[in-house]
Amino acid sequence: MSTNGDPGPSPDGRISLTLPARDFSLDWRRYNLVANYIAEYASYFYEHKDRAENVISSVFYELLEHMASISREDAHLALRLAAENNHLLFEIASSGVDPQNRIRHERLVAELNADRIEKLYRDLLESASDAQDFSGTFGLALLAHDYHAEISTQTGGAGSVLLRATVGQEEMNP
Amino acid sequence: MTVSGERYVVSFDPLDQEVTFEGYVRTASQQDLQSIMDYLVDVHGKQNGSMCLNFRKLRYMSSAGLKVVADFLRYARQSRRLSIKIVCSKVVPWEAKSLAPLSGIWDQIDFQVYDEHFYESQGIIEDAGFIPLLRNQTRLLWPREKPVLVEHGLREGMRVADICCGCGDVALLIAREMRISGIIGVDHSLPAIDHANRLQREFEVTNAEFRLGDATALMMEDDVFDFVLCRLSIQIFSRPELILRELHRILRPGGRLYLTGEDYDLIVGYPNEAEIRTVYDRAGRYGQQIGMDLYNGRKLYAALTGLKMRSIKVDTIDADNLGQNRSIFADVIASWRHFSAETIGKEISLSEEERSSLLVGYDAHLATIRHPYGYTKWSVVAASGEKAR
Numbered sequence: 327m328s329t330n331g332d333p334g335p336s337p338d339g340r341i342s343l344t345l346p347a348r349d350f351s352l353d354w355r356r357y358n359l360v361a362n363y364i365a366e367y368a369s370y371f372y373e374h375k376d377r378a379e380n381v382i383s384s385v386f387y388e389l390l391e392h393m394a395s396i397s398r399e400d401a402h403l404a405l406r407l408a409a410e411n412n413h414l415l416f417e418i419a420s421s422g423v424d425p426q427n428r429i430r431h432e433r434l435v436a437e438l439n440a441d442r443i444e445k446l447y448r449d450l451l452e453s454a455s456d457a458q459d460f461s462g463t464f465g466l467a468l469l470a471h472d473y474h475a476e477i478s479t480q481t482g483g484a485g486s487v488l489l490r491a492t493v494g495q496e497e498m499n500p
Numbered sequence: 501m502t503v504s505g506e507r508y509v510v511s512f513d514p515l516d517q518e519v520t521f522e523g524y525v526r527t528a529s530q531q532d533l534q535s536i537m538d539y540l541v542d543v544h545g546k547q548n549g550s551m552c553l554n555f556r557k558l559r560y561m562s563s564a565g566l567k568v569v570a571d572f573l574r575y576a577r578q579s580r581r582l583s584i585k586i587v588c589s590k591v592v593p594w595e596a597k598s599l600a601p602l603s604g605i606w607d608q609i610d611f612q613v614y615d616e617h618f619y620e621s622q623g624i625i626e627d628a629g630f631i632p633l634l635r636n637q638t639r640l641l642w643p644r645e646k647p648v649l650v651e652h653g654l655r656e657g658m659r660v661a662d663i664c665c666g667c668g669d670v671a672l673l674i675a676r677e678m679r680i681s682g683i684i685g686v687d688h689s690l691p692a693i694d695h696a697n698r699l700q701r702e703f704e705v706t707n708a709e710f711r712l713g714d715a716t717a718l719m720m721e722d723d724v725f726d727f728v729l730c731r732l733s734i735q736i737f738s739r740p741e742l743i744l745r746e747l748h749r750i751l752r753p754g755g756r757l758y759l760t761g762e763d764y765d766l767i768v769g770y771p772n773e774a775e776i777r778t779v780y781d782r783a784g785r786y787g788q789q790i791g792m793d794l795y796n797g798r799k800l801y802a803a804l805t806g807l808k809m810r811s812i813k814v815d816t817i818d819a820d821n822l823g824q825n826r827s828i829f830a831d832v833i834a835s836w837r838h839f840s841a842e843t844i845g846k847e848i849s850l851s852e853e854e855r856s857s858l859l860v861g862y863d864a865h866l867a868t869i870r871h872p873y874g875y876t877k878w879s880v881v882a883a884s885g886e887k888a889r
Contacts, residue, residue, distance in 0.1 A: 354527070354528035354529070355506070357526065357528070357562075358507075358524060358526045358560075373694070373697050374693070374697075374711075374712060375709065375711070376711040376712065376713075376719075377591075377593050377712065380559070380560070380592060380593045380594055381593050381594070383560065384560060384593070384594045387526060387560070387562055388562070388563055391528070391562070447601065448604065450567075451570045451601065451602070451604070451605060452574070452605070454571060454574075455533070455564070455567045455568060455571050464563045464564075464566075464567050465562070465563035465564075468563045468566065468598060471601070472594075472597040472598045472601065473597060497593070497597075498593065500590070500591075500690050500712055
Protein backbone atom coordinates (compact mmCIF):
# COMPACT_ATOMS: atom_id res chain seq x y z
CA MET A 327 0.00 0.00 0.00
CA SER A 328 1.29 3.41 -0.89
CA THR A 329 0.93 6.42 1.41
CA ASN A 330 2.32 9.97 1.47
CA GLY A 331 4.13 9.62 -1.82
CA ASP A 332 5.76 6.35 -0.81
CA PRO A 333 6.20 4.38 -4.03
CA GLY A 334 4.96 1.19 -2.32
CA PRO A 335 6.23 -2.30 -2.95
CA SER A 336 7.87 -2.98 -6.29
CA PRO A 337 5.62 -4.67 -8.80
CA ASP A 338 8.03 -7.53 -9.36
CA GLY A 339 9.16 -8.49 -5.85
CA ARG A 340 12.50 -6.68 -6.28
CA ILE A 341 14.62 -6.44 -3.15
CA SER A 342 18.17 -5.43 -2.31
CA LEU A 343 20.11 -5.69 0.90
CA THR A 344 23.67 -4.93 1.98
CA LEU A 345 25.32 -6.80 4.85
CA PRO A 346 28.83 -7.18 6.29
CA ALA A 347 30.53 -10.42 5.20
CA ARG A 348 31.83 -10.78 8.74
CA ASP A 349 28.31 -11.39 10.05
CA PHE A 350 28.20 -14.70 8.24
CA SER A 351 31.50 -15.98 9.56
CA LEU A 352 30.44 -14.98 13.06
CA ASP A 353 27.27 -17.06 12.77
CA TRP A 354 26.58 -19.25 9.73
CA ARG A 355 22.90 -19.48 10.67
CA ARG A 356 22.56 -16.08 9.04
CA TYR A 357 22.79 -17.76 5.61
CA ASN A 358 19.48 -19.43 6.32
CA LEU A 359 17.96 -16.35 7.90
CA VAL A 360 18.85 -14.00 5.05
CA ALA A 361 17.96 -16.48 2.28
CA ASN A 362 14.55 -17.08 3.86
CA TYR A 363 13.96 -13.38 4.50
CA ILE A 364 14.55 -12.42 0.88
CA ALA A 365 12.58 -15.41 -0.36
CA GLU A 366 9.57 -14.71 1.81
CA TYR A 367 9.62 -11.00 0.96
CA ALA A 368 9.73 -11.68 -2.77
CA SER A 369 7.35 -14.63 -2.76
CA TYR A 370 4.24 -12.49 -2.33
CA PHE A 371 4.63 -11.50 -5.94
CA TYR A 372 4.04 -15.07 -7.10
CA GLU A 373 0.89 -17.09 -7.42
CA HIS A 374 2.45 -20.18 -5.86
CA LYS A 375 3.99 -18.30 -2.97
CA ASP A 376 5.25 -21.38 -1.16
CA ARG A 377 7.01 -22.79 -4.21
CA ALA A 378 8.52 -19.41 -5.11
CA GLU A 379 9.81 -19.07 -1.57
CA ASN A 380 11.40 -22.52 -1.64
CA VAL A 381 13.19 -21.92 -4.95
CA ILE A 382 14.36 -18.37 -4.16
CA SER A 383 15.63 -19.37 -0.74
CA SER A 384 17.42 -22.45 -2.09
CA VAL A 385 19.21 -20.43 -4.77
CA PHE A 386 20.13 -17.49 -2.54
CA TYR A 387 21.43 -19.78 0.19
CA GLU A 388 24.01 -21.37 -2.10
CA LEU A 389 25.09 -18.07 -3.67
CA LEU A 390 25.39 -16.41 -0.31
CA GLU A 391 27.37 -19.22 1.27
CA HIS A 392 29.81 -19.15 -1.63
CA MET A 393 30.23 -15.37 -1.75
CA ALA A 394 30.58 -14.99 2.02
CA SER A 395 33.20 -17.73 2.12
CA ILE A 396 35.40 -16.13 -0.54
CA SER A 397 35.04 -12.57 0.78
CA ARG A 398 37.37 -10.82 3.20
CA GLU A 399 36.00 -10.21 6.69
CA ASP A 400 35.89 -6.45 6.12
CA ALA A 401 33.93 -6.78 2.88
CA HIS A 402 30.28 -5.97 2.35
CA LEU A 403 27.88 -8.14 0.41
CA ALA A 404 25.21 -6.42 -1.67
CA LEU A 405 22.37 -8.82 -2.41
CA ARG A 406 19.80 -8.14 -5.09
CA LEU A 407 16.86 -10.06 -6.46
CA ALA A 408 14.77 -8.92 -9.40
CA ALA A 409 12.26 -10.48 -11.75
CA GLU A 410 12.92 -9.65 -15.39
CA ASN A 411 10.79 -10.95 -18.24
CA ASN A 412 10.56 -14.68 -17.64
CA HIS A 413 13.45 -15.10 -15.28
CA LEU A 414 14.71 -14.24 -11.85
CA LEU A 415 17.97 -12.41 -11.46
CA PHE A 416 19.96 -13.16 -8.32
CA GLU A 417 23.03 -11.01 -7.69
CA ILE A 418 25.56 -10.81 -4.90
CA ALA A 419 28.34 -8.25 -5.12
CA SER A 420 31.25 -8.48 -2.72
CA SER A 421 33.35 -5.41 -2.08
CA GLY A 422 36.41 -7.43 -1.14
CA VAL A 423 37.71 -10.76 -2.46
CA ASP A 424 41.41 -11.60 -2.21
CA PRO A 425 43.19 -12.19 -5.54
CA GLN A 426 43.69 -15.92 -4.96
CA ASN A 427 40.02 -16.52 -4.19
CA ARG A 428 39.03 -14.32 -7.10
CA ILE A 429 41.02 -16.40 -9.56
CA ARG A 430 39.59 -19.66 -8.24
CA HIS A 431 36.09 -18.18 -8.26
CA GLU A 432 36.43 -17.11 -11.91
CA ARG A 433 37.75 -20.52 -12.84
CA LEU A 434 34.84 -22.22 -11.10
CA VAL A 435 32.22 -20.05 -12.81
CA ALA A 436 33.86 -20.70 -16.17
CA GLU A 437 33.44 -24.43 -15.58
CA LEU A 438 29.69 -24.12 -15.03
CA ASN A 439 28.67 -23.67 -18.64
CA ALA A 440 25.89 -25.79 -20.01
CA ASP A 441 28.05 -28.04 -22.17
CA ARG A 442 30.06 -29.36 -19.29
CA ILE A 443 27.69 -29.14 -16.35
CA GLU A 444 26.33 -32.68 -16.59
CA LYS A 445 29.76 -34.25 -16.39
CA LEU A 446 30.97 -31.79 -13.76
CA TYR A 447 27.95 -32.49 -11.56
CA ARG A 448 28.30 -36.24 -11.93
CA ASP A 449 31.98 -36.01 -11.01
CA LEU A 450 31.16 -33.90 -7.97
CA LEU A 451 28.56 -36.43 -6.79
CA GLU A 452 31.25 -39.08 -7.07
CA SER A 453 33.79 -37.13 -5.05
CA ALA A 454 33.88 -37.12 -1.26
CA SER A 455 32.64 -34.03 0.59
CA ASP A 456 36.03 -33.33 2.07
CA ALA A 457 37.69 -33.63 -1.35
CA GLN A 458 36.22 -30.34 -2.56
CA ASP A 459 39.08 -27.98 -3.04
CA PHE A 460 37.11 -24.76 -3.18
CA SER A 461 34.17 -23.68 -1.07
CA GLY A 462 30.88 -23.44 -2.92
CA THR A 463 31.89 -25.62 -5.88
CA PHE A 464 29.12 -28.15 -5.36
CA GLY A 465 26.55 -25.48 -4.44
CA LEU A 466 27.05 -23.47 -7.63
CA ALA A 467 27.17 -26.64 -9.73
CA LEU A 468 23.91 -27.72 -8.12
CA LEU A 469 22.27 -24.44 -9.14
CA ALA A 470 23.49 -24.79 -12.70
CA HIS A 471 22.47 -28.44 -12.90
CA ASP A 472 19.24 -28.72 -10.91
CA TYR A 473 17.84 -25.19 -11.42
CA HIS A 474 19.34 -24.63 -14.89
CA ALA A 475 20.81 -21.40 -13.56
CA GLU A 476 23.02 -19.39 -15.86
CA ILE A 477 25.87 -18.28 -13.66
CA SER A 478 28.21 -15.47 -14.55
CA THR A 479 30.66 -13.24 -12.76
CA GLN A 480 32.32 -9.85 -13.17
CA THR A 481 35.33 -8.57 -11.33
CA GLY A 482 36.17 -4.95 -10.70
CA GLY A 483 38.81 -2.86 -9.03
CA ALA A 484 39.79 -3.15 -5.35
CA GLY A 485 38.82 -6.82 -5.24
CA SER A 486 35.14 -6.39 -5.99
CA VAL A 487 33.33 -9.39 -7.45
CA LEU A 488 29.78 -9.68 -8.74
CA LEU A 489 28.14 -13.12 -8.96
CA ARG A 490 24.96 -13.37 -10.98
CA ALA A 491 22.59 -16.32 -11.38
CA THR A 492 19.69 -16.19 -13.82
CA VAL A 493 16.95 -18.71 -13.16
CA GLY A 494 13.89 -19.23 -15.37
CA GLN A 495 10.52 -18.56 -13.73
CA GLU A 496 9.44 -22.02 -14.89
CA GLU A 497 11.68 -23.48 -12.18
CA MET A 498 8.98 -22.41 -9.72
CA ASN A 499 6.16 -24.07 -11.61
CA PRO A 500 4.66 -27.26 -10.18
CA MET B 501 17.18 -43.27 17.63
CA THR B 502 17.58 -39.78 16.20
CA VAL B 503 20.20 -37.20 15.34
CA SER B 504 19.17 -33.57 15.44
CA GLY B 505 20.46 -30.05 15.04
CA GLU B 506 18.95 -26.66 15.67
CA ARG B 507 16.38 -26.96 12.88
CA TYR B 508 16.41 -30.58 11.76
CA VAL B 509 15.69 -34.05 13.02
CA VAL B 510 16.82 -37.24 11.35
CA SER B 511 15.06 -40.27 12.79
CA PHE B 512 14.70 -43.97 12.10
CA ASP B 513 11.54 -46.03 11.97
CA PRO B 514 12.45 -49.73 12.26
CA LEU B 515 8.98 -50.82 11.07
CA ASP B 516 9.65 -49.53 7.59
CA GLN B 517 13.45 -49.47 7.83
CA GLU B 518 13.08 -45.82 6.99
CA VAL B 519 15.18 -42.77 7.86
CA THR B 520 13.11 -39.60 7.86
CA PHE B 521 14.57 -36.11 7.45
CA GLU B 522 12.53 -33.22 8.83
CA GLY B 523 13.01 -29.45 9.00
CA TYR B 524 16.04 -27.71 7.44
CA VAL B 525 19.36 -29.42 6.86
CA ARG B 526 21.25 -26.18 6.32
CA THR B 527 24.31 -26.29 8.40
CA ALA B 528 27.86 -25.16 7.85
CA SER B 529 28.97 -27.15 10.88
CA GLN B 530 31.19 -30.03 9.81
CA GLN B 531 30.36 -31.72 13.08
CA ASP B 532 26.63 -31.67 12.26
CA LEU B 533 27.23 -33.04 8.78
CA GLN B 534 29.51 -35.76 10.10
CA SER B 535 26.87 -36.71 12.70
CA ILE B 536 24.30 -37.23 9.93
CA MET B 537 26.74 -39.34 7.94
CA ASP B 538 27.65 -41.42 10.99
CA TYR B 539 23.98 -41.91 11.78
CA LEU B 540 23.15 -43.11 8.27
CA VAL B 541 26.09 -45.50 8.26
CA ASP B 542 25.10 -46.81 11.69
CA VAL B 543 21.48 -47.44 10.63
CA HIS B 544 22.68 -49.01 7.38
CA GLY B 545 24.84 -51.45 9.28
CA LYS B 546 21.91 -52.74 11.33
CA GLN B 547 19.42 -53.50 8.51
CA ASN B 548 18.96 -56.22 5.95
CA GLY B 549 17.42 -56.04 2.51
CA SER B 550 16.58 -52.40 1.91
CA MET B 551 16.65 -48.98 3.54
CA CYS B 552 14.48 -45.98 2.78
CA LEU B 553 15.54 -42.32 2.98
CA ASN B 554 12.39 -40.21 3.27
CA PHE B 555 12.74 -36.46 2.59
CA ARG B 556 9.05 -35.56 2.33
CA LYS B 557 9.10 -33.34 5.40
CA LEU B 558 12.44 -31.68 4.74
CA ARG B 559 11.78 -28.10 3.74
CA TYR B 560 15.35 -27.26 2.79
CA MET B 561 18.66 -29.01 2.31
CA SER B 562 21.82 -27.14 1.45
CA SER B 563 24.31 -28.50 -1.06
CA ALA B 564 26.54 -29.49 1.86
CA GLY B 565 23.72 -31.63 3.29
CA LEU B 566 23.00 -33.11 -0.11
CA LYS B 567 26.67 -33.96 -0.51
CA VAL B 568 26.55 -35.94 2.72
CA VAL B 569 23.61 -37.94 1.34
CA ALA B 570 25.63 -38.53 -1.86
CA ASP B 571 28.59 -39.66 0.28
CA PHE B 572 26.32 -42.10 2.09
CA LEU B 573 24.90 -43.48 -1.17
CA ARG B 574 28.41 -44.15 -2.43
CA TYR B 575 29.15 -45.88 0.87
CA ALA B 576 26.01 -48.03 0.38
CA ARG B 577 27.14 -48.81 -3.17
CA GLN B 578 30.52 -49.87 -1.97
CA SER B 579 29.20 -52.07 0.82
CA ARG B 580 26.52 -53.65 -1.44
CA ARG B 581 24.51 -54.81 1.58
CA LEU B 582 21.22 -52.93 1.06
CA SER B 583 19.25 -51.48 -1.78
CA ILE B 584 18.24 -47.87 -1.14
CA LYS B 585 14.94 -46.14 -1.75
CA ILE B 586 14.78 -42.32 -1.87
CA VAL B 587 11.32 -40.85 -1.29
CA CYS B 588 10.48 -37.21 -1.97
CA SER B 589 7.38 -35.06 -2.32
CA LYS B 590 6.47 -33.26 -5.51
CA VAL B 591 5.13 -30.28 -3.59
CA VAL B 592 8.60 -29.30 -2.30
CA PRO B 593 10.43 -27.85 -5.32
CA TRP B 594 14.03 -28.56 -4.28
CA GLU B 595 13.36 -32.24 -3.60
CA ALA B 596 12.55 -33.55 -7.05
CA LYS B 597 15.17 -31.24 -8.59
CA SER B 598 18.06 -32.21 -6.35
CA LEU B 599 17.27 -35.71 -5.12
CA ALA B 600 16.46 -37.31 -8.48
CA PRO B 601 20.06 -37.03 -9.78
CA LEU B 602 21.26 -39.03 -6.76
CA SER B 603 19.69 -42.17 -8.23
CA GLY B 604 22.42 -42.04 -10.89
CA ILE B 605 25.01 -42.94 -8.28
CA TRP B 606 24.04 -46.63 -8.20
CA ASP B 607 21.53 -48.84 -9.99
CA GLN B 608 20.26 -50.14 -6.63
CA ILE B 609 18.88 -46.71 -5.72
CA ASP B 610 15.18 -46.38 -6.38
CA PHE B 611 13.84 -42.82 -6.56
CA GLN B 612 10.13 -42.30 -5.82
CA VAL B 613 7.94 -39.23 -5.81
CA TYR B 614 5.58 -40.29 -3.02
CA ASP B 615 2.58 -38.17 -3.90
CA GLU B 616 2.41 -38.80 -7.62
CA HIS B 617 0.12 -41.79 -6.98
CA PHE B 618 -0.68 -41.71 -3.29
CA TYR B 619 -4.38 -42.45 -3.31
CA GLU B 620 -6.44 -44.47 -5.72
CA SER B 621 -8.84 -41.76 -6.87
CA GLN B 622 -6.12 -39.08 -7.16
CA GLY B 623 -6.40 -38.68 -10.93
CA ILE B 624 -10.13 -37.98 -10.62
CA ILE B 625 -10.15 -35.83 -7.50
CA GLU B 626 -7.24 -33.62 -8.57
CA ASP B 627 -8.58 -32.98 -12.04
CA ALA B 628 -9.95 -29.53 -12.91
CA GLY B 629 -13.21 -31.25 -13.87
CA PHE B 630 -13.86 -31.97 -10.19
CA ILE B 631 -14.02 -28.26 -9.27
CA PRO B 632 -17.63 -27.59 -10.41
CA LEU B 633 -18.80 -30.46 -8.20
CA LEU B 634 -16.98 -29.00 -5.20
CA ARG B 635 -18.45 -25.55 -5.86
CA ASN B 636 -22.00 -26.85 -6.16
CA GLN B 637 -21.63 -28.76 -2.89
CA THR B 638 -20.36 -25.63 -1.15
CA ARG B 639 -23.24 -23.53 -2.46
CA LEU B 640 -25.66 -25.98 -0.90
CA LEU B 641 -23.83 -26.72 2.34
CA TRP B 642 -22.27 -23.40 3.34
CA PRO B 643 -25.40 -21.64 4.70
CA ARG B 644 -26.00 -24.68 6.94
CA GLU B 645 -22.39 -25.36 7.77
CA LYS B 646 -21.50 -21.83 8.84
CA PRO B 647 -23.54 -21.98 12.09
CA VAL B 648 -22.23 -25.51 12.69
CA LEU B 649 -18.67 -24.19 12.48
CA VAL B 650 -19.51 -21.56 15.09
CA GLU B 651 -21.15 -24.23 17.26
CA HIS B 652 -17.95 -26.27 16.97
CA GLY B 653 -15.78 -23.41 18.16
CA LEU B 654 -14.66 -21.37 15.14
CA ARG B 655 -14.23 -17.82 16.47
CA GLU B 656 -13.18 -14.35 15.40
CA GLY B 657 -9.41 -13.82 15.49
CA MET B 658 -8.46 -17.48 15.16
CA ARG B 659 -5.62 -18.86 13.07
CA VAL B 660 -7.21 -21.46 10.85
CA ALA B 661 -5.95 -24.19 8.51
CA ASP B 662 -8.16 -25.82 5.89
CA ILE B 663 -6.38 -29.01 4.89
CA CYS B 664 -7.56 -30.59 1.62
CA CYS B 665 -9.25 -27.25 0.90
CA GLY B 666 -10.08 -28.14 -2.69
CA CYS B 667 -10.72 -25.04 -4.78
CA GLY B 668 -10.71 -22.84 -1.66
CA ASP B 669 -14.35 -21.74 -1.63
CA VAL B 670 -14.99 -22.59 2.02
CA ALA B 671 -11.64 -21.17 3.15
CA LEU B 672 -12.42 -17.90 1.35
CA LEU B 673 -15.93 -17.77 2.83
CA ILE B 674 -14.50 -18.30 6.31
CA ALA B 675 -11.87 -15.61 5.68
CA ARG B 676 -14.47 -13.11 4.46
CA GLU B 677 -17.38 -13.82 6.73
CA MET B 678 -15.99 -14.98 10.05
CA ARG B 679 -13.41 -12.30 10.91
CA ILE B 680 -10.66 -14.80 11.56
CA SER B 681 -7.05 -13.72 11.86
CA GLY B 682 -6.01 -15.79 8.85
CA ILE B 683 -6.52 -19.07 7.04
CA ILE B 684 -4.08 -21.26 5.16
CA GLY B 685 -5.61 -23.63 2.65
CA VAL B 686 -3.62 -26.66 1.52
CA ASP B 687 -4.52 -29.03 -1.27
CA HIS B 688 -2.64 -31.45 -3.49
CA SER B 689 -4.54 -30.51 -6.64
CA LEU B 690 -2.78 -27.89 -8.73
CA PRO B 691 -5.93 -26.86 -10.67
CA ALA B 692 -7.78 -26.45 -7.36
CA ILE B 693 -5.02 -24.31 -5.80
CA ASP B 694 -4.77 -22.22 -8.98
CA HIS B 695 -8.52 -21.66 -8.77
CA ALA B 696 -8.28 -20.69 -5.09
CA ASN B 697 -5.43 -18.24 -5.74
CA ARG B 698 -7.35 -16.70 -8.62
CA LEU B 699 -10.45 -16.15 -6.48
CA GLN B 700 -8.38 -14.79 -3.62
CA ARG B 701 -6.84 -12.14 -5.88
CA GLU B 702 -10.12 -11.34 -7.56
CA PHE B 703 -11.98 -10.91 -4.26
CA GLU B 704 -8.98 -9.18 -2.62
CA VAL B 705 -9.04 -11.48 0.38
CA THR B 706 -5.92 -10.60 2.35
CA ASN B 707 -6.28 -13.02 5.26
CA ALA B 708 -6.20 -16.21 3.21
CA GLU B 709 -3.31 -18.05 1.62
CA PHE B 710 -3.27 -21.21 -0.48
CA ARG B 711 -0.50 -23.72 -0.89
CA LEU B 712 0.07 -26.86 -2.83
CA GLY B 713 0.80 -29.49 -0.21
CA ASP B 714 0.67 -33.09 0.89
CA ALA B 715 -1.79 -33.60 3.76
CA THR B 716 0.20 -36.58 5.02
CA ALA B 717 3.41 -34.51 5.32
CA LEU B 718 2.44 -30.91 5.98
CA MET B 719 5.20 -28.30 5.91
CA MET B 720 3.80 -26.62 8.99
CA GLU B 721 5.08 -26.25 12.53
CA ASP B 722 3.59 -28.22 15.41
CA ASP B 723 0.85 -26.67 17.58
CA VAL B 724 0.22 -23.62 15.42
CA PHE B 725 -3.47 -23.37 14.56
CA ASP B 726 -6.50 -22.61 16.72
CA PHE B 727 -8.87 -24.41 14.38
CA VAL B 728 -8.09 -27.03 11.74
CA LEU B 729 -10.65 -28.15 9.19
CA CYS B 730 -10.66 -31.15 6.91
CA ARG B 731 -13.95 -31.32 5.06
CA LEU B 732 -15.27 -34.21 2.98
CA SER B 733 -11.75 -35.37 2.28
CA ILE B 734 -10.65 -38.09 4.68
CA GLN B 735 -13.09 -40.36 2.88
CA ILE B 736 -10.95 -40.48 -0.26
CA PHE B 737 -7.80 -41.77 1.42
CA SER B 738 -7.17 -45.44 2.04
CA ARG B 739 -4.97 -44.58 5.07
CA PRO B 740 -6.82 -41.73 6.80
CA GLU B 741 -4.73 -42.14 9.95
CA LEU B 742 -1.75 -40.55 8.16
CA ILE B 743 -3.74 -37.36 7.58
CA LEU B 744 -5.38 -37.35 10.99
CA ARG B 745 -1.95 -37.51 12.64
CA GLU B 746 -0.86 -34.40 10.72
CA LEU B 747 -4.07 -32.48 11.42
CA HIS B 748 -3.62 -33.19 15.12
CA ARG B 749 0.06 -32.22 15.04
CA ILE B 750 -0.47 -28.73 13.60
CA LEU B 751 -3.33 -27.95 16.00
CA ARG B 752 -2.37 -26.07 19.16
CA PRO B 753 -3.28 -27.66 22.50
CA GLY B 754 -6.79 -26.45 23.30
CA GLY B 755 -7.56 -25.89 19.59
CA ARG B 756 -10.26 -27.78 17.75
CA LEU B 757 -10.03 -30.22 14.87
CA TYR B 758 -13.15 -30.19 12.69
CA LEU B 759 -13.91 -33.01 10.25
CA THR B 760 -16.80 -33.67 7.96
CA GLY B 761 -17.61 -36.89 6.15
CA GLU B 762 -20.16 -38.44 3.88
CA ASP B 763 -22.57 -41.14 4.92
CA TYR B 764 -24.51 -42.34 1.92
CA ASP B 765 -27.07 -44.06 4.14
CA LEU B 766 -28.18 -40.56 5.18
CA ILE B 767 -29.32 -39.56 1.70
CA VAL B 768 -33.08 -40.03 1.56
CA GLY B 769 -35.99 -38.84 -0.55
CA TYR B 770 -39.63 -39.34 -1.51
CA PRO B 771 -41.09 -40.12 -4.00
CA ASN B 772 -38.71 -42.59 -5.71
CA GLU B 773 -37.56 -43.75 -2.29
CA ALA B 774 -36.39 -47.19 -3.43
CA GLU B 775 -34.55 -45.90 -6.52
CA ILE B 776 -32.75 -43.29 -4.43
CA ARG B 777 -31.64 -45.89 -1.88
CA THR B 778 -30.49 -48.27 -4.58
CA VAL B 779 -28.41 -45.70 -6.47
CA TYR B 780 -26.50 -44.54 -3.37
CA ASP B 781 -25.91 -48.11 -2.24
CA ARG B 782 -24.39 -48.79 -5.64
CA ALA B 783 -22.44 -45.53 -5.76
CA GLY B 784 -21.04 -46.29 -2.29
CA ARG B 785 -19.88 -49.72 -3.47
CA TYR B 786 -18.32 -48.33 -6.64
CA GLY B 787 -16.57 -45.67 -4.56
CA GLN B 788 -15.02 -48.44 -2.46
CA GLN B 789 -13.50 -49.88 -5.61
CA ILE B 790 -11.41 -46.71 -6.06
CA GLY B 791 -10.51 -46.48 -2.39
CA MET B 792 -13.25 -44.08 -1.23
CA ASP B 793 -15.20 -44.63 1.96
CA LEU B 794 -18.50 -42.86 1.39
CA TYR B 795 -19.75 -44.02 4.78
CA ASN B 796 -16.94 -42.52 6.84
CA GLY B 797 -19.16 -39.89 8.51
CA ARG B 798 -20.21 -42.44 11.14
CA LYS B 799 -16.53 -43.17 11.86
CA LEU B 800 -15.45 -39.61 12.64
CA TYR B 801 -16.29 -39.87 16.33
CA ALA B 802 -14.06 -42.94 16.56
CA ALA B 803 -11.32 -41.12 14.66
CA LEU B 804 -11.35 -38.18 17.08
CA THR B 805 -11.53 -40.51 20.08
CA GLY B 806 -8.52 -42.37 18.68
CA LEU B 807 -6.61 -39.08 18.68
CA LYS B 808 -7.49 -38.74 22.39
CA MET B 809 -9.39 -35.53 21.70
CA ARG B 810 -11.68 -34.03 24.31
CA SER B 811 -15.11 -32.39 24.26
CA ILE B 812 -16.02 -34.18 21.05
CA LYS B 813 -19.12 -32.86 19.29
CA VAL B 814 -20.96 -34.56 16.46
CA ASP B 815 -23.68 -33.00 14.32
CA THR B 816 -25.20 -33.44 10.93
CA ILE B 817 -25.34 -30.72 8.34
CA ASP B 818 -28.65 -31.25 6.61
CA ALA B 819 -29.29 -29.86 3.17
CA ASP B 820 -32.69 -30.35 1.56
CA ASN B 821 -34.43 -29.30 -1.61
CA LEU B 822 -36.93 -26.90 -0.11
CA GLY B 823 -37.30 -23.28 -1.15
CA GLN B 824 -34.40 -21.72 -3.02
CA ASN B 825 -32.31 -24.84 -2.63
CA ARG B 826 -34.16 -26.80 -5.24
CA SER B 827 -32.04 -25.81 -8.21
CA ILE B 828 -28.76 -25.88 -6.27
CA PHE B 829 -29.57 -29.34 -4.93
CA ALA B 830 -30.34 -30.47 -8.47
CA ASP B 831 -26.99 -29.08 -9.65
CA VAL B 832 -25.21 -31.08 -6.93
CA ILE B 833 -26.94 -34.31 -7.87
CA ALA B 834 -26.31 -33.66 -11.57
CA SER B 835 -22.60 -33.27 -10.72
CA TRP B 836 -22.66 -36.52 -8.73
CA ARG B 837 -24.48 -38.25 -11.57
CA HIS B 838 -21.75 -37.32 -14.00
CA PHE B 839 -18.93 -38.03 -11.55
CA SER B 840 -20.27 -41.41 -10.51
CA ALA B 841 -21.54 -42.80 -13.81
CA GLU B 842 -19.00 -41.24 -16.15
CA THR B 843 -15.79 -40.53 -14.27
CA ILE B 844 -15.77 -43.34 -11.70
CA GLY B 845 -17.66 -45.57 -14.14
CA LYS B 846 -14.80 -45.30 -16.65
CA GLU B 847 -12.18 -45.76 -13.93
CA ILE B 848 -13.64 -49.06 -12.76
CA SER B 849 -14.88 -50.12 -16.20
CA LEU B 850 -18.58 -50.36 -15.39
CA SER B 851 -20.61 -52.29 -17.92
CA GLU B 852 -23.08 -50.34 -20.04
CA GLU B 853 -25.89 -51.95 -18.07
CA GLU B 854 -24.43 -50.93 -14.71
CA ARG B 855 -23.79 -47.42 -15.96
CA SER B 856 -27.33 -47.07 -17.33
CA SER B 857 -28.73 -48.35 -14.09
CA LEU B 858 -26.78 -45.69 -12.17
CA LEU B 859 -27.99 -42.96 -14.50
CA VAL B 860 -31.59 -44.11 -14.04
CA GLY B 861 -31.15 -43.93 -10.27
CA TYR B 862 -29.70 -40.42 -10.30
CA ASP B 863 -32.42 -39.33 -12.71
CA ALA B 864 -35.00 -40.62 -10.24
CA HIS B 865 -33.35 -38.53 -7.52
CA LEU B 866 -33.39 -35.47 -9.78
CA ALA B 867 -37.09 -36.11 -10.47
CA THR B 868 -37.73 -36.16 -6.71
CA ILE B 869 -35.93 -32.83 -6.28
CA ARG B 870 -38.01 -31.24 -9.02
CA HIS B 871 -41.29 -32.89 -8.04
CA PRO B 872 -43.78 -30.32 -6.67
CA TYR B 873 -44.31 -32.43 -3.55
CA GLY B 874 -40.92 -34.13 -3.55
CA TYR B 875 -38.61 -33.96 -0.55
CA THR B 876 -35.00 -35.08 -0.32
CA LYS B 877 -32.20 -34.56 2.15
CA TRP B 878 -28.42 -34.95 2.05
CA SER B 879 -26.81 -35.11 5.47
CA VAL B 880 -23.10 -34.73 6.10
CA VAL B 881 -21.61 -35.67 9.47
CA ALA B 882 -19.59 -32.92 11.19
CA ALA B 883 -17.43 -33.84 14.16
CA SER B 884 -14.88 -31.89 16.14
CA GLY B 885 -12.69 -32.39 19.16
CA GLU B 886 -10.35 -30.38 21.35
CA LYS B 887 -6.66 -31.23 21.48
CA ALA B 888 -5.56 -32.00 25.02
CA ARG B 889 -3.61 -29.20 26.68
